[in-house]
Structure formats: C-alpha cells, structure tokens
Amino acid sequence: MIDRRTFTTALAGAVAAPRIAWSQGKAKKTFFYVSQGPALLTYAMDAEALTLTPHTSVTLPGNVQYAWPHPSGAFLYVASSNGGSASLGIKGDKHDLTALRIDPDTGALKPHGASAALHTRPINVTVDHTGGYALTAYNNPSSVTVHRINADGSVGEEIKQAATLDCGIFAHQVRVTPANDAAILVCRGNDPGKGKPEDPGSLREFTFKDGQLVNRTTVAANGGYGFGPRHLDFHPTQPFVYVSRERENKLNVYRLVNGKLEAQLLFEKTTLADPSKIITRQAACTLHMHPNGRTLYLSNRAYDTVKQDGKDVFLGGENSIAVFAINEKTGEPTLIQSEDVRGIYPRTFALDPSARMLAATNMEPVLVRDGAGLKTVPANIAIFRVESDGKLSFARSYETDPHGTSQFWSGVVAVG
Secondary structure (H helix, E strand, O other), rough: OHHHHHHHHHHHHHHOOOOOOOOOOOOOOEEEEEEEEEEEEEEEEEOOOOEEEEEHHHHHHHHEEEEOOOOOOEEEOOOOEEOOOOOOOOOOOEEEEEEEEEEEOOEEEOOOOEEEEEOOOOOEEEEOOOOOOEEEEEOOOEEEEEEEEEEOOEEEEEEEOOOOOOOOOOEEEEOOOOOOOOEEEEEEOOOOOEEEOOOOOOOEEEEEEOOOOEEEEEOOHHHHHHEEEEEEEOOOOOOOEEEEEEOOOOOEEEEEEEEEEOOOOOEEEEEOOOHHOOOOEEEEEEEOOOOOOEEEEEEEEEEEEEOOOOOEOOOOOOOOOEEEEEOOOOOOOOOOOEEOOOOOOOOEEOOOOOOOOEEEEEEEOEEEEEOOEEEEEOEEEEEEEEEOOOOOEEEEEEEOOOOOOOOOOOEEEOOO
C-alpha cells in the first residue's frame, strides 16, 4: 500500500494539457475515472502491472452522480447535481448533463460544448449504441429524459416525449438493450420506514426509436413488493439480463425474447457470502459482466454507523465483490467467491477492457472499532487481478483523500 499523502500529492501535481484533436489509428489506452464531489480525477490504468497512475482532474458544475462514455471513447457524459438524498431533504437547484472530451494520450478531460440543464437531480446516465442519444434517469420524481448528442459529440436539446411514460418509483438506472431498440428503467422502490409503507420496485421497458420512448412492459413480481432492483447488465452473447436487487441482496436473471424482457424469473441467487449473518443493512449494488460472458461481478456494501463517544462508528457487515460463474447455456449464476474490498462502501467498480484488472472504489473514510479503541479505514481504490477462472486476487490498495466529499462514481474508458 502506498502512502496516501504521496499518492494525493502526485495526483495534485500532475499537469497535462488536454488535446482537442481526436487521434485515429493508435493503440488503445485505458483510463480510470473517479469522482470526489464535483471533481473527476483521471488515472492511467495498466492492466499488466495492475497499477493506477494519477493525472489531472476536472471540476463539474455539481457533484458527479454518474457518467457514461460515447461508443467512440472520445467523450464522457457526466450527470451532476448539487442535490442529494431526498430522504434528507437535499433537493438542490443545479442539475446538469455535461459532455467532456477525452484526450487520447493522457485521458485528461475538458468540457465540450455547453452543459444541458436538467429538471431535477439525475442518478444515472447512459448513451445508446449509436452514440446519438443520452438517456438520463432520475429517482425523485422517478423519470427518464432523452437528449440528442450532436454530431460533434456535444450535448444537444432534450427530446420531448410524445408518450406519457410510466416510470415506476425511485428509478436508479437506465440501459439501452443490445439491439438498441428498447430501454429498461430499473426502479428500486423503497423499504418501509418512518411510518411509510414499502414502495414497490419494478423493471420498466420502453421501446426506443429516434429518441422516443414508449411504454412496453413492466416486470414486477408480487406487484413489486419485496422487489428492489438497482442495476442490470446484459450477457455479451446470450439473451440473458442480470439484475442486482439492492433491497434483498439478490441477483435475478431474466431473458430477452425478440428484444422484449420476459417477466418469468429464470434464476434468483443470494449475493452475500453468508446471508444468515447480516449485522445491519446490506445493499447489493452495481454489477458488471466479464466480456467473455463466463463471469459476473457484483458489489455488496454495508455502511450503517452507530454513535460512540459522539463519533459515527461502522457497525460491521459485508463489503465485497461477489464473483459468479455463469452457465452460458442456461444463464445460471453460481457464487464462487466473495472477495473483501479492503474498505467500506464499494458503490462502484470497473473492469479494464481486457478484464485482467478490476478496480473497486470505496467511497469515504469510516471509523471502525479496533480493540478497545477506534481507527479510520480510509477511502481507497482496491485493485484486483482477474484470474483465468474469473476469480479475483488482491493486488494493492491506493488510499485516497476525498477532502470531505465522497467517491460517488468510478468507471473505465478505453480510447485511441
């Protein structure tokens, strides 16, 4: 583990002027991006050496919520907001979708065109497979918008939807299907609490054509009660859809038939190493499929605290990457590893394009019990080697200093 001060100083001191021209014909380079509040930090990613090298950073109009690259790798589209949790009443008044140009040599980010103002806090963004449209999901109120992406890669106008869309409760992700003719809005719902009943979750599929969404089908067994989906990913070659259920710590598998999401559940698996030993609230988080389709990775997070001597102290729980082997014929996932992330709250993680390296971002420093005393587990980026069987081997951890913010999002882009 390298010294946190050394790593942070190197990051702050690295200066590289972003280039405007997009280079063609060069070998691809891979960059890892991590948000710290409104700052988006750039690291060069070396999958052979299993290292991250800090470069520059750029500041967005608000705290980074999520980002998604253009299919060309030339641009990154970032949803940002000065809002926060609706349960805490942090509504905010500035919400934006911003295009950033990616320098193909250094990975440095530079604003590209004007940001588009959004109507409320965005929680997720994706880009369709043509690179012509950016779709943004919002959790309160649950909704989705579509913006045109201009020919030069800048964010264009919002496309007014002709249909009245049924967007469920607490949307958390939107993804375009592999055929690019439909979009699925993942709606988490909410647990009961503070005198309020449970809000049911659902998967809402819309047809998608020329930037227009039309209600198509809803998947919500038992009316969506006891069903809290957060994120989904697609198998690269088979018609299987994998859905993490945040509120139940489950992984569900569904099938796409002629591009339509079937309601029938194929498989349901626990995401936890030992679901009988839940200490406090556990939450299944994001998931990513290995490009060979034989392994799926899903993050588990625990983060609740209790007051001790006036300080917030972690209660305990599983913070891990669950590794599932995938049966390519049936789509069935089998849990083969639960790898500790050496930190607290791995909200996001990413694989390099060759899937030899996985980087998990632990959001913020947390106090934990250490014998009779307390110690701080720092915010960090944990690096793992992806073995030939898909399992993870811990390589190193880079301690980071979010400066009072959180590392809310991270992701990988290959350029060149």
